Amino acid sequence: MTSLITKKLIEVFSKFPNIGPRVATRFVYYLAHQPKEKVDEFIKLIEDLKGKIKICSSCCRAFETAIEETIEEELCPICSDKTRDKTIMCVVEKEIDLETIEKTKKFKGIYFVLGDEKKNLEDLVERVKKLRNEFREIILALNPTTKGTELALKIKVKLKDTGIKITRLGLGLPVGAELEYADEETLSSALESRKNL
Secondary structure: OOOHHHHHHHHHHHOOOOOOHHHHHHHHHHHHOOOHHHHHHHHHHHHHHHHHEEEOOOOOOEEEOOOOOOOOOOOOOOOOOOOOEEEEEEEEOOHHHHHHHHHHOOOOEEEEEOOOOHHHHHHHHHHHHHOHHHOOEEEEEOOOOHHHHHHHHHHHHHOHHHOOEEEEOOOOOOOOOOHHHOOHHHHHHHHHOOEEO
16 A cells, blocks of 8 residues: 555654654554544544644643633643742653653642754743743753753753753663653652752
8 A cells, every 4th residue: 555645644654753654654554444434533633633732832831722712822721820839940851751740749830841842942041041030940850861961961051140050850760761751759759859950
């Protein structure tokens, strides 16, 4: 089953994070063998995703809006929560890392999701510098990988002149691991034992 449609779909699925051409091809074959109703349901969910999911103007996290909310709604539930400590920001690489930290119920501050976009890093630096008097600590909850370490050092250099305390997660996370796979106890321990960068 090689056609222009399947090739295009394989290209689209291959652009998803951590999805190569082989897995993308499996997705296409799977969808090709599904009844039309199932594929229509899948298409509807994707349309709903773009219609009801927004990106928070403060932390860059995707969140679902209620039907009655207006298009102008800009902040996710965490950023709009008045009980959160807005003086501590936890910087994560991916939204799944944010969700993993939230499950520990140990962090009560706000977040910033870097994602894969260079623009988000620039937005983070600009925002922290602009609001430097409102932050007392920036926690870099980045994966303990070579990429995460390089990113942490880059952020530290860019925020050096702000005078804000910059920390990294502490003990418990194995080098080379990813936050999304850490259990809640290990992550809680890493949050509590964070160290200056």
